[in-house]
Amino acid sequence: EADIYQTPRYLVIGTGKKITLECSQTMGHDKMYWYQQDPGMELHLIHYSYGVNSTEKGDLSSESTVSRIRTEHFPLTLESARPSHTSQYLCASSESGGLSAKNIQYFGAGTRLSVL
Amino acid sequence: QKEVEQNSGPLSVPEGAIASLNCTYSDRVSQSFFWYRQYSGKSPELIMSIYSNGDKEDGRFTAQLNKASQYVSLLIRDSQPSDSATYLCAGGTSYGKLTFGQGTILTVHP
Secondary structure: OOOEEEEOOEEEEOOOOOEEEEEEEOOOOOEEEEEEEOOOOOOEEEEEEEEOOEEEEOOOOOOOEEOOOEOOEOOEEEOOOOHHHOEEEEEEEEOOOOOOHHHOOEEOOOEEEEEO | OOOEEEOOOOEEEEOOOOEEEEEEEOOOOOOOEEEEEEOOOOOOEEEEEEOOOEEEEEOOEEEEEEOOOOEEEEEEOOOOHHHOEEEEEEEEOOOOOEEEOOOEEEEEEO
């Protein structure tokens, strides 16, 4: 079983607030990812990291930012939340390595964000 | 062409039947493939991975990879109502990222 944790699980906030979604993993994985998923829709990669001090934007443009100061921690921040940010945010991690089982991504339980 | 494309759903099968889920991929996706199951409101969980041409079996699940046709499938034998979920096909890239298909909704009715 994967040990990757996301908090909070649910968040309802007002427009303009700054929020940080937390993601931590205890598996020592180098690679971490943030996905955004609307109900019934595809997973979209918005950020990823290959290790400490490494962050990259994903395939879907996002107004959020991320940081990777410690291997186990990959928080996502929205400086000023808007209703268009309402979605589910999923964090995942995988081992570093090539084309094999090390590519398997393990997901956290997700944060469901509602911006009013 | 999308990098990973799943056959259109939703798919409905009776309990005990075989459910067949299909996925095609483009040249930009490398040779590692994964099937995830996602229950409504939950996060994806890995059910199968496959890296070599051919079949791979795990309990009631069989993954099939055909590199020549750029095709990967998942068969679920003796389908149960608890198998009702969205199934996501994903292909790995050389940088460790996964590209997900749009998902196929499976309903197993009693």
